Structure formats: C-alpha cells, structure tokens
Amino acid sequence: MIDVAERLWDPSDPAFRANPYPFYDRLRTESPVYRAPGGPLVISRYDDIVRVLRSNAFSRDVEANAKFDENDIVERRRRDRRGGAKTILNLDPPDHTRLRRLVSKAFTPSAVDRLRPRMETMVDEVLDRAAERGEIELVDELAFPVPFQVISELLDMPTERADELRSWSQALTLGLEPGATMDDLDAAEAAIMQLIPYLVTIIDERRSTPGDDLLSGLLAVEDEGDTLSPAELIAFVVLLYVAGHETTVNLIGNGTLALLRHPDELARWRNDPSLDSAAVDELLRFDGPVQHTVRVPMEPAIFIGAHGEQIVAEPGDTVLTVLGAANHDPTVFEAPHVLRLDRHNAQRHLAFSTGIHYCLGASLAKLEAATGIGRLIRRFETIELAGEPHWRDRLTIRGVDRLPLRVS
Numbered sequence: 001m002i003d004v005a006e007r008l009w010d011p012s013d014p015a016f017r018a019n020p021y022p023f024y025d026r027l028r029t030e031s032p033v034y035r036a037p038g039g040p041l042v043i044s045r046y047d048d049i050v051r052v053l054r055s056n057a058f059s060r061d062v063e064a065n066a067k068f069d070e071n072d073i074v075e076r077r078r079r080d081r082r083g084g085a086k087t088i089l090n091l092d093p094p095d096h097t098r099l100r101r102l103v104s105k106a107f108t109p110s111a112v113d114r115l116r117p118r119m120e121t122m123v124d125e126v127l128d129r130a131a132e133r134g135e136i137e138l139v140d141e142l143a144f145p146v147p148f149q150v151i152s153e154l155l156d157m158p159t160e161r162a163d164e165l166r167s168w169s170q171a172l173t174l175g176l177e178p179g180a181t182m183d184d185l186d187a188a189e190a191a192i193m194q195l196i197p198y199l200v201t202i203i204d205e206r207r208s209t210p211g212d213d214l215l216s217g218l219l220a221v222e223d224e225g226d227t228l229s230p231a232e233l234i235a236f237v238v239l240l241y242v243a244g245h246e247t248t249v250n251l252i253g254n255g256t257l258a259l260l261r262h263p264d265e266l267a268r269w270r271n272d273p274s275l276d277s278a279a280v281d282e283l284l285r286f287d288g289p290v291q292h293t294v295r296v297p298m299e300p301a302i303f304i305g306a307h308g309e310q311i312v313a314e315p316g317d318t319v320l321t322v323l324g325a326a327n328h329d330p331t332v333f334e335a336p337h338v339l340r341l342d343r344h345n346a347q348r349h350l351a352f353s354t355g356i357h358y359c360l361g362a363s364l365a366k367l368e369a370a371t372g373i374g375r376l377i378r379r380f381e382t383i384e385l386a387g388e389p390h391w392r393d394r395l396t397i398r399g400v401d402r403l404p405l406r407v408s
C-alpha cells in the first residue's frame, strides 16, 4: 500500500508544481510531521516551523551536521565540493552572529532606500517599451532585469557581463536544490570557478578605488577591530547575487500572476497605493518564492503528530520546514487560500523565514516588488495573460519561467 503522505509529498508531480497548496493542506492535517522517503522529516504546521527556525538547538549548517548515506554519490560530491568560506546562510552562532553584525553595518535600510528613485526609473523604462508594443514578457523584461540591475548598482558592479552572471547564478542555485544531479553539481562548480576570479578582480579594483557603494562599504566595515576576510566577502557577494536574482524575480512573477487571477484585489491595490507594503506581504504569504528551508537538530526534538503521537527528530536528521505550508496554515491565517491584500496579519508570513537567518534583503525585495508590480498595474488599465504560465522545474524555489502579458 502506498503511504498516503507519500502521495501528498511528491514535489516532482506536475500537479504539485502547479499548485502545491492543496497538497500542503492534506499533509498538515493528515501527517504534519512526515518522514519522507530518503529521510527528511517534513514539517508543515506554522507553530512547529516557527519553533524550529527560532531555536538555537537546530543548526543551519546542513553539510557539517546532517547525516547522509555514504553510498549516495551525489550527496558525497555535494559535500566534497564545499571549500572556502561558508555563506552567512549556512553558519550557526557564534560565527553567524559575527558575520551578520558586520554585513548588517553596510547593508542598511538607508542604503536600500537610496535606490528607490533609480528603481522607479528602471521600471518605467521597461513599461514604456511595453506600452509601445502592447505586450511584455514579464519575467525576462522586468522581473529578472530590474532586481539584477538593482543589486549590480547597489554593489556598483559592471553590468556588461549580465548574461554570464545570470547563467552562473542560475547554475549555482540549481546546484543547491535538494534534487540536484551530478551534472547540476558539475555545472554549479564550473560557474563558481568563473565567478570567483571575476569577483576577485572587481574587489581588488574597489579596494584601491573605493566608492559610495555596498561593496566598498563591506570592504571598509569594521567592528571592534573585526573585519570580513577576503573569502567571507566573496561568499557574501555571491550570496547577494544569487539571492538577488533567484528570489525577487519569482515574487514579481508569482505576485503578478496571483493578481491577474484575482482582478478585484488587483483593482483594490491599483486604487490605493497606501496598500503597497501590506499587498506585497500578502503576495509573499499567498505564493512565496522560497517554499522550504532546512535545519538539523543538535539534540533530540519532539514533535506531535496528527494523532497526538510523539515523533522524535534525532541529531543529524534533516528537518524540512515547509514555509509555503505555514503560510497557508488556517490556525494563523483565516481563509488562507483567499488573497486579501488588506489581510490584518499578512506580515506574520514566513516567506523570509524567521529567527536569526531572517532574510537580510527583505526590505529590498519588498521595495522591488512594490515598485515593479505597483507601477505595472497603475500604468496599464488592461493587463491580460497572453499564454499559459509554466512553473519552473524547481523544488525549493517556486516561480514561473515565462509570463507573457498583453497590456494596454
């Protein structure tokens, strides 16, 4: 007999890809602490997930702490490949605390807010071209290039090699997916081998001629005599690039699609710009770009199953926290499958995680989405899908790879 939950947790199923939320609902009700084939403990209740993400007893350093099957050659390769500095995202305290303090000193809200006028100009230029043609392929023309340009300008990186940077960063994120194959890992390694020398050249130049940008800020940052090492700096810049490319693009894509499917909500936002921040929170809750993240318990952790039974996560287990399921948990969000841009508690969503790894780029991503989507819906009276959206073949990252629109 097939385990019921096994049918509910099959992210490779096209129906799951297209709309995972009904699957999450059943999983949360029938098997909220589910041991998936291959080992990870999949947890889908909001409260359980918050408890894990805010606990010091769970590590984010999966490579160092999660048990794995020595015969799994892909996993062995994945771990062997890791050299150099870990990114902030993979570190636990005290290393995480130290690095986060240093980078936060340069990555300030005012540095982000300074970009607002530029962002508006970039978006308007894209929309001008769309107005002339009466159509736009939203992902390629707006959702990807604007966040890319923003992160490049924030770091003051040259943009001539934008196409290469995009393909390197795509290869890197594909290599981070739980289902990565040996070919994906090879491609990710090839990408990093090209990306690092490229960054080293730029960092060296910037060291000798500092400017008013985030990269110069990171080079100069100092806290009680502590600074970022060259390897830490490169790892952080790579993370910013990957995070800046592969997430916000999907917030703009998924968010626009959700609005097109809810024309009343679209009209509500169009007519009320004061909704900008709340609307983006609700879009993040409704269909966020990052569907899950992982932690490893450092001591046995007890969860309660659907029938009151105790399920123990042992040290070395991989605990998969399904952020998308938490964001549709009816114990926190009333009528969770309804998009309500004025939802009173939308900001409790976990799309940016919670706890010490809470997304450092959250305010930047929200501003990009509010500017991109907000200006799109106010510029055009009519916005229609000009083709069926196609969901990308990813597990952790959720987004459409094309969103052709007719606009007038």
Ligand code: HEM
Binding pocket: 053, 060, 088, 089, 090, 100, 151, 239, 240, 241, 243, 244, 247, 248, 251, 288, 289, 290, 293, 294, 350, 351, 352, 353, 354, 356, 357, 358, 359, 360, 361, 362, 364, 365
């Ligand atoms: C809608 C867009 C975005 C989403 C949904 C998102 C989501 C996330 C999530 C879920 C985490 C934490 C993962 C965990 O707890 O294991 C995270 C961490 C992080 N994000 Fe984002 N992110 C977005 C955009 C960005 C942008 C634009 C940047 C920077 C340019 C960024 C930089 C980071 C960094 C540096 C971390 C690591 C923080 C730490 O470990 O202390 N993110 N993000």
